[in-house]
Amino acid sequence: MEYLSLIIGYLIILLTPVFGLWFKFLPRIDAPAWTAYIPFYNYFVVLRACKQPWYWVVFLLMPGIQFIMWASINVTVIRKFGVYGAKETVLGILFPFPIFWKIANKEEEYPVAKETNWDIPKQVDARAPGDHVALFFALPIIGHAIAYPISKLGFSRKSGKKSIFKEWGDAILFALIAASAIRTYVFEPYTIPTGSMEKTLMVGDYLFVEKLTFGPRVPMTPFSYPVVHNAFPYLNVKSYVEIQKIPYSRLPGFRFVERNDVTVFNFPAGDSALNDPRMPYGLIGHTYEQILMDEAYKLAGDINLEAFEANRDYYIDKARENFNSGIVKSRAPYPEDKARGYTEINGILERPVDKRENYIKRCVAIYGDEIEVKNKELYINGELAWQAPHMQYKYSLRDHKAKEQWTLADDNYFKVNFGCSAFELDYDEFGDVTIPMSKAKYAEVKPKYPNLVPYIKPKGYYEKALRDGRSGAYYPIFPNNNQYDWSEDNFGPLKIPQKGEVVELNHFTLPIYRRIITAYEHHTLSEKADGIYIDGKKVSTYTIEMNYYWLMGDNRNSSADSRFWGFVPEDHIVGRAAFIWMSRGSDGVRWERIFSGID
Numbered sequence: 001m002e003y004l005s006l007i008i009g010y011l012i013i014l015l016t017p018v019f020g021l022w023f024k025f026l027p028r029i030d031a032p033a034w035t036a037y038i039p040f041y042n043y044f045v046v047l048r049a050c051k052q053p054w055y056w057v058v059f060l061l062m063p064g065i066q067f068i069m070w071a072s073i074n075v076t077v078i079r080k081f082g083v084y085g086a087k088e089t090v091l092g093i094l095f096p097f098p099i100f101w102k103i104a105n106k107e108e109e110y111p112v113a114k115e116t117n118w119d120i121p122k123q124v125d126a127r128a129p130g131d132h133v134a135l136f137f138a139l140p141i142i143g144h145a146i147a148y149p150i151s152k153l154g155f156s157r158k159s160g161k162k163s164i165f166k167e168w169g170d171a172i173l174f175a176l177i178a179a180s181a182i183r184t185y186v187f188e189p190y191t192i193p194t195g196s197m198e199k200t201l202m203v204g205d206y207l208f209v210e211k212l213t214f215g216p217r218v219p220m221t222p223f224s225y226p227v228v229h230n231a232f233p234y235l236n237v238k239s240y241v242e243i244q245k246i247p248y249s250r251l252p253g254f255r256f257v258e259r260n261d262v263t264v265f266n267f268p269a270g271d272s273a274l275n276d277p278r279m280p281y282g283l284i285g286h287t288y289e290q291i292l293m294d295e296a297y298k299l300a301g302d303i304n305l306e307a308f309e310a311n312r313d314y315y316i317d318k319a320r321e322n323f324n325s326g327i328v329k330s331r332a333p334y335p336e337d338k339a340r341g342y343t344e345i346n347g348i349l350e351r352p353v354d355k356r357e358n359y360i361k362r363c364v365a366i367y368g369d370e371i372e373v374k375n376k377e378l379y380i381n382g383e384l385a386w387q388a389p390h391m392q393y394k395y396s397l398r399d400h401k402a403k404e405q406w407t408l409a410d411d412n413y414f415k416v417n418f419g420c421s422a423f424e425l426d427y428d429e430f431g432d433v434t435i436p437m438s439k440a441k442y443a444e445v446k447p448k449y450p451n452l453v454p455y456i457k458p459k460g461y462y463e464k465a466l467r468d469g470r471s472g473a474y475y476p477i478f479p480n481n482n483q484y485d486w487s488e489d490n491f492g493p494l495k496i497p498q499k500g501e502v503v504e505l506n507h508f509t510l511p512i513y514r515r516i517i518t519a520y521e522h523h524t525l526s527e528k529a530d531g532i533y534i535d536g537k538k539v540s541t542y543t544i545e546m547n548y549y550w551l552m553g554d555n556r557n558s559s560a561d562s563r564f565w566g567f568v569p570e571d572h573i574v575g576r577a578a579f580i581w582m583s584r585g586s587d588g589v590r591w592e593r594i595f596s597g598i599d
Contacts, residue, residue, distance in 0.1 A: 002247040006063065009222075009244055013060055013070055017042040020100035028112055029080060043073055050076050059177060063246055064184050064219035068177055068226065075134065078103065082113035084127035093137055138173040180226035185216040185251070188575065190264060190358065195424065196553035196560065197360060198436065199390035200262070205593065206582040209264045209360075211575040215253025220246050220354040220571075230355040236275075236282040240355055248353070248571035256570075257549055260386055261363045262577040262598050265551065269565040270356035271519055274328060275349045284331045284345060286357055287565055290473075290480060294330040295319035297466075297474040305466055309482060323348065330472060353571055360577060361551035361561050362388065365496050371550055372492035373563070375456050378552070387439075388599065394426065394434040394557035395442055398451040402427035418445060426558070428455055429470060436558060455557065457487035478566040481511035488556075488563045497544045497567065505532050505542050513542060520569045521545045546570050 017023075022036035029049040036042050043057045052073075059069035074096040075089060081103045083092070091099050103110045116123050183189075192205040201207070211217070224240035225232070232239050257263055272288035285291050296315035299322070300308045308315065322328065327342045365371045365380050372378075376393055378385040403410070406422035414422045418435050426434045434455050437445075446452055463485055465471035477486045486492065494512070497503065503513060510532065517525050517534060521544075526533045534542065548567035553559025562568065583593035 005244045006246045009063065009066065013066060014039050016070070016074070016096070017046075020097055021104035022046070022100070024104035025081070025107075025110075028107070046073065046077055050080050052076055059181065062181060062185065064222040064224065065177060065180050065226070067223070068173075068180075071137075072173065072177075075130075079127075079130070080113060081110040083110070084130035086129035086133050089130035089133040093133075134173065138176065176226040183227060184211075184219060186211060187578075188264075189581075190360065190577070192360070195436075195558055196555050197262070197362070198392055198424075198555040198558070199438070200362075200388050200554040201360070201577070201580075201598065202583065202585065202590070202593070204584045204590075205580050206584075207580045207598065208578045209575040210578040211253075213254050213576045214256050214573060215250040217354070217571075217574065218246055218249045218251065220248060221352045222246060224355075229358065230351060231282065236277040242352065245352065257363050257366065257573055257576075259363060259366060259369075259380070260388075262360065263363045263549075263551060264358055264360045264574040264577060265568050266353055266356040266572040266574060267359045267565075268356075268515075268520070268568055268572055271351060271353075273349045273351070274323065274331070274345050275347045276343060276345045283349070283357075284328060284343060288348065290476065290565070291328070291331060292316060292319050292323075293474045293480065294472060295322060295328060298330045298472055305463075305482075356572070358574060359551075361553050361559070363549050364552050365550040367496050367498040367547040367549065368501075369550070370493055370495045372494070373488070373490060376454065376489045376556065388554045390438055391554045391556065392436040392438055392558075393442075394436055394455040395452050396428050396430075396455040397433045397435060397449065398430075398453060400433045400451070401431050402433050417448075424558075429465070434557075436555060457489045459487060459490045460485040461487040477563055479511035479514075483508055483511065486563075491563055496550050497548045499544055499547045501544045502541050503544065505540055515566060516544065516548070516569075517542060520567075520571075549573070 017036045022042060023033040026033050026036055026042075026045065026049075029046075031045045031049055035045045040057055040060065043060060044054055047054055047056055056069055056073065060066050060073075062069075071093040075092040078088060078092045078096065078099050083089075083099060083103070088099055116127060188209045188211065190207050190209050192201045192203055192207070195203055221240050221242055221244075223242070223244055228239040230239060231237060267286055269287045269289065273286050274284040274288060274291060275282050276284045293316070296312065296319040297308060299318050300311075300315050323345065326344045326346065328345055329342050331343055364378060364385055369380050370382070371380055402425065406425070411422040414420050414425065414435070418437060419441055420435055420437060424436055428434050435452070442452070442454075462471060462473070462475055462477060463482070466474070474480070475482060475484070477484070477488060477491065497513070497516060503509065505513065507527075510527070514525065517523050523534050524536070531538050531540070533539065547570045549570070550562045551568050552561040552563065577598045579598060580593050580596050583590040
């Protein structure tokens with residue numbers, strides 16, 4: 001059963017009052033015994049008796065938050081009966097039944113506790129161990145690192161005020177619960193880390209991604225530390241465990257993704273990634289399969305392209321052996337690593353859908369559409385696609401050679417003449433500078449700079465680069481296969497798969513659909529001498545099980561998007577980019593962008 005783990009999760013919450021024998025102790029807190037058997041009402045009754053907000057019950061319905069709330073209510077109940085010990089608090093958080101059974105069966109030993117008088121040291125000391133445990137679970141180590149020095153500063157405390165550890169534990173815990181509920185189901189903050197959406201979105205833009213329009217996605221890996229996406233910052237440690245997995249599902253929304261929506265999604269090719277603690281977020285690139293192919297090609301050395309392709313599986317196996325040994329020759333991130341020719345890694349990360357990296361791009365085509373890129377121009381179903389006002393392309397400034405290091409004078413020159421920082425420049429295969437700019441800006445500056453021309457990669461560009469020895473990347477454009485000679489500027493035609501569509505499978509089409517079948521729709525696939533097998537059965541067609549989307553950056557020649565890694569499945573969609581709430585550039589705050597919408 002796909003939803004078995006979700007059902008078990010709800011059953012634990014529903015049956016806790018029954019197996020916890022609440023009917024025996026509810027009358028002691030002035031609640032009828034029969035209420036212990038009424039799902040969720042029993043939690044409402046307990047919360048009211050413990051003088052806690054009734055709406056905490058709502059959080060019990062929300063995967064991703066429900067067990068944090070469940071643990072909090074359990075601890076609240078045992079504290080109602082004077083249980084404050086560290087061991088008992090840990091049990092209350094993780095497995096409360098032994099404590100509940102003692103409370104239920106030993107009335108004299110566990111009477112209803114009076115409210116703590118925070119002015120009596122003996123009472124404060126009695127509950128201190130449990131308060132320390134609660135603070136640790138709310139914010140491990142850091143919570144105490146903040147609260148303990150404050151407690152030693154000797155600030156005068158108002159009469160009746162809680163201890164600093166109780167105060168911080170409660171505040172942090174419920175701030176995390178509230179923030180997690182909002183982040184999961186309503187709004188999530190997002191920071192633009194790269195220039196792939198320039199100038200629609202700029203590096204340093206802080207925006208809110210709203211989830212109500214497309215419908216909030218129910219967490220697929222709900223046991224996760226609140227607010228942290230997939231790893232604790234600076235620690236390179238996963239922030240989630242996969243003891244409970246929930247199949248893809250969404251709450252109702254107003255509509256789903258449409259063409260031209262600026263959309264946040266989980267990176268589809270991020271199911272596996274090389275792990276290096278020195279790299280940002282511990283990752284050496286996000287596209288493991290492409291890195292594996294590049295590594296295999298690099299290991300082949302100076303043999304010709306045909307010889308590599310004839311022995312590709314051999315070199316791929318050698319690349320995997322390298323990865324297992326901690327060596328990645330094709331991704332050396334720092335000068336000292338380049339000097340040595342390799343990078344140390346410490347494993348391969350495999351991540352579930354909702355814990356893959358968040359990306360932001362514009363949805364340019366939806367399922368059923370046919371796309372084609374001709375000399376940079378995108379066509380949808382044979383018609384020129386809508387173009388964002390600030391969309392950029394690259395243009396080559398002929399006979400103006402790129403430098404290894406740009407000066408501030410260079411930066412000022414390009415800003416004044418081209419509206420572009422020198423640090424956004426790149427170079428083409430001739431060594432000439434390439435400049436990102438909009439069509440309007442190009443038309444404005446072209447009369448003054450006749451040597452400024454569109455930088456266009458024709459079909460066959462990457463195969464020629466491989467044959468000329470100019471590229472270490474093996475067919476970086478989707479579907480990353482030598483049967484397709486596409487470039488990012490001349491791509492397709494390609495139809496976006498649609499749920500229920502039956503597609504032909506053969507040697508030529510399989511590269512298009514391979515990841516759909518294996519990585520996104522979770523079937524086994526093998527190619528044998530006599531044909532293609534899915535789940536052990538020989539097939540010539542495949543029925544698509546989800547709708548797919550095609551997303552591209554507005555900075556068209558500086559965006560790693562669907563042209564490089566393919567389709568975005570519907571279960572990877574996170575939300576719609578709503579508005580920019582803050583923007584900071586190298587020159588300070590960009591006031592004109594604050595609280596601006598996103599087109």
